[in-house]
Amino acid sequence: MTQLALNKNAGVRRSTLSVVLKALLYVVLIALALFTLIPFVWMISASLKLDREVFSYPIRWIPETFHWENYSLIWSKVPLITYFKNTATIALLVTFIQTLTSSFAAYAFAKLRFRGRNTLFICYVATIAVPWQTYMLPQFILMRSMGLYDTLWAIVVLQSFSAFGVFLMRQFYQGIPTELCEAARIDGLSEYGIWARIMLPLSKAAIATLVIFTFVGTWNDYMGPMIYLTRDVNKTIQVGLQRFIQENSSDYHLIMAVSVCSLLPVSVVFLALQKYFIQGIATTGLKG
Amino acid sequence: MKKALALILAVLMLLTAASFAVAEEGQTLTVVAWDAETTPYLKAEKEAFEATHPGVTIEYIDVASQDYATKTGTMLGGGDTSDVFMVKEITDMLNWQAAGYEEPLNSYIEASGYDLSGFAGIESNYAVDGEQYALPFRSDFWVLFYNKDLFDAAGVEYPTNDMTWEQYAELAKKMTSDGVYGTHYHTWLSAVVNWDVCDGVNTLIDGNYDDLAYFYELYQDLEDAGACQSYNDLKAAGLHYSAAFENGNVAMLPMGYWFVSTMIGAIKDGTCSFNWGIVSVPHKEDVAAGSSFGNLTGAMINAKSEHKDLAWEYISWLAGEEGSIATATTGTRPAWVSEAVASTMASADGFPTDDASKAALVPVYVGIEIPASEHSSEISTVLNEEHSLIMTREYSIEEGIAEMNERVAEILG
């Protein structure tokens, strides 16, 4: 009896403690979330103000009147549709090529044995460490001689074969037990079959990671398009944004409106994929 | 799901095919310039040239001004064949010349009997060992802009073409009141201390910067008095000087002549609506009134161009009298100054009509902002770094200048 009562007491104490802890957790999380969102809130609020209100003191987070017309104004000021179309084309192509070829190559690096494997892999890793600025010029000379300058293909080939994708996929594949592949081999599957039927389905999470990473990286890339794309019909959203900032340097409300627009597509991709991102991993039992 | 994927892919291919179509070429001259979309004089020049040269089209390749050095450097380094490149900084021109990107011009000048006298000698800044590599078509010197309405409202006399820096500082403080700043300094080194080269003796590459202290002290005194917005705030907000002046709460602004065309445009499209004028920048006691400093803008022919003769026709026209008149109509100051050009400048639509503004069009001396030398770009990096330390008050003026002297001495070897 006494034993039981004691236990019950302890249970009550424990649950109050855990309620307090949980409440604390929420407070901290919400505070952090607010902190994280501050710049976005400022951005959106600035995009709905008049330009002289943007930097007024003290800060007014909610605009006095909402100037939605800022958003219609920017469409007439910059060819946003062209920019969006170009950026989407590049980002989709790059993401597709990058994911396909790097998961292909990563399978070989993680699960197959061949001469020169380590040397090749070190080549990949080493180039991740080299900042692009240093080999930009030789790369540019090469691209020009291949006739890719000022075409969207320049950015596509530039981004599609980055070493990062191979590196990431290999790390993930390494976490998948080799026994799985061996069992499949005994069952008579070819290596291509193993890649398609075993590795790919198991690496949904990794692929989602890579897709988000590549898509976001390509979408937000500034230097590449700035160097390689010259004519207006070829420009991407980031170059367009920078140009807009230069030409309207004091129109912070409009700059922020364009920024908000440039943000939307990437957010959609993330929201659409994040389900796979988490679930995919939970089902594979993948550790890496 | 698979059908959707196939559809997406199909759409993608179509988009791709459409985006990759190449534009057709005619009798076209490609000219690489910065902010081509928004610069009024480039538009005026293009129209005037195409009108007098039927069948020729000028196509600008627009590069954002902040990326101009990076992008043009890569283009030229990569063997780009655009015909003409605008020269933004003299140091760029030297680098390009050293790398062999620029077509030497002496043979063209001789063959066409081109008369360089209209440049009054400033074209020599674009010459290396007696060979001309580019022609200047803009020469901007610094003037003092002021907001006439603010002076009228305060009942204070307008600035004049003959003011010392002390008189200017006094005026700035007098004009400062609630919500109005007496003057405005953009964050650049040139806006604060480049006045030092107005005397025709000092340069910013000679390795001795002790004289800059005078201008830093002048600035800090004004900043402390609240007569100008603080450097730190301007930096953090990234405020553009045009926005600052157009806001209408700044009484004076020392700025390059190019701002005249910006102001004319701003008044025209209704961005701002006050009366303004220009006068010569202030001077030190021992320097002649009307002395200033400035910078050149030019055009060069790409050594890899496939239309060199047409390109020569273009740049010689651009820098010569006709092109200069086209340039001057927009309120921009050409490098070639003849009587016809001067009267075009003064009668540019929207240019202030008072006599002082007209008189300010003719400086008595224009020093070069940073003259070209082997070390110009390295020195200017050092000066800008130390400038930011002094302006943020991390360093005292003495400390900053001592470090400028020391570091530049090291570069000069």
Place this chain on the structure above:
Amino acid sequence: MAQTDNRLLKRRKTRYERKKELVAYSFIAPNFIGFAVFTLLPVLFSIFLSFVKWKGGAFSTMEWVGLGNYAEIFKTAKVAEKGLGYLFTKVDLGIALKNTLFYTLITVPLTLICAVALALALNRAVKGAVGFRTVFFFPYVASMVAICVCWRFMMMKDGPINQLIMAVGINYNKSWTADSAMAIWSIILVSVWRNMGYYMVIYLAALQGVPQDLYEAATMDGANKWQQFCHVTLPQLSPTTFFASTMLIISCFKIYDVVKIMTEGGPGRATKMLVTYIYDEAFSNFNYGIASAIAMVLLVIVLIFTLIQFSMEDKYANN
């Protein structure tokens, strides 16, 4: 007879092996060909560039200088005379190196700690976990240009951040980006803010892969929450940590855009980083040789870090 059999077997095996190798190469080829042409080749070329003097233009204008570029960036003559202190206080390379190392050594652990903490918190049955996850990840998808402008404004003298810390009782009212001591912290703050969500999601995925029975076993052994965290969670997360820290270190060493927009390397040289230095040399001064030499210094440092991590990973895997 038995010998022939053996030889036959061997020959068949080699053919089999060769076929297997060919299959492996066919996996690598699509990516490797693109990689070799567009990345590896230019990188090798830039290694070569670090030994020449070149202003761009025709290849014939290159001048072989051997280690000359390295001697120039390290200012070897001066340093030999004045000691190592001179390198890190006066020489551009030393200052950039010091700043980059400081930035990396603070940012990497800070980001990882924040990421793990957030992942742990959200891995519990928290209401609105998806919402929180999205919020924390969001900075990662935003474009730097817009966001950095925004942060710079918020860190102004009377900006919201200073108002906040004044409210907590800390007396600080300078513009962060104009203060040599704080400028680098403003960059660290923005970097952590931007990256923690991304790594949080990676950790979250890893956490869900930790087998539940390990916790049950640990509870049976009487381990409390903290002990469970130290002895079960952390070791299970270490492959992720290896991956995350490698990627983070590399990206920290290559920091460029945040610095460019927030501080432009200033005030003075307070936030001059290796890549901003490379950029200046390559595109303001057109010293491609010097720029490549600095890049090689960067490459060597990053390679050392990566190799250390790989060897640690191997050790861990063997255990």
